[in-house]
Amino acid sequence: MNAAGEDRPGVTGAASRVEAGRRARRIRVMLVVAIGVVIADQVTKSLAVSRLSSGPVHLIGPFALVLSYNTGVAFSIGTGLTVPIIVIVAVVVATLAWFGRTVPNTGAAVGVGMILGGAVGNLSDRLFRGHHGAVVDFLRSGFWPTFNLADSAVVCGCIVLAVALWQTSATRRQSESNEQSLL
Secondary structure, eight states, X not given: OOTTSOOOTTOOHHHHHHHHHHHHHHHHHHHHHHHHHHHHHHHHHXXXXXXXXXXXXXXXXTEEXXXXXXXXXXXXXXXXXXXXXXXXXHHHHHHHHHHHTTOSSHHHHHHHHHHHXXXXXXXXXXXXXXXXXXXXXXXXXXSSOOBOHHHHHHHHHHHHHHHHHHHHHHHHHHHHHHHHHHO
C-alpha cells in the first residue's frame, strides 16, 4: 500500500492526487461534450421540425434537408419497437456514463462524451417530443439513410474513442517495451 492507502505499487499520495485531478478533468470534458451535443442536436431538430414541415430543402448534389421520423434505430431496424428501444438506450446511456468515469485520456473522454450526447439526444426525442417514440431525422445524403446530428455524434464518437484507446494501448505497449529493455 502507498501513502494514499492504495494498492498501486510505486504510486505516492501526491501522484494519486494528480491522477484523481486528471480523472476529474476527463469527466468534466466528457460531460461538457455530451451536453454540447445534446443542445446542438435538440436545437437542430427543433429547427428541422419548424422549417422543414412544408417540404425538403435541396442543398447541393445529393444532399438535402428532409424531415422524417424514425421509430427504429440505425437504418430503421426495429421500427415500431419503441419501448424496448427506450429501455436498451437507457441502459446504454447508464453504461456509458459509468464507463466514462474511467476513460484513460482526454481523447477517450471526448469520444465517450460524443456517444453519450448522441444517445441522450435521441433518447430525449423518444421520451419528450411527442412523435410516438420517433426520432427526428433531417439530413439526407442520397446514398445513406436520413440521419440527425445525434447519429453523427455517435458514429464520430465511436471513431474518436477507438483511436484514443488504440493510442493509449500503443503508448502502453511502447512503455512496457522500454521498461523490458532497461532490465
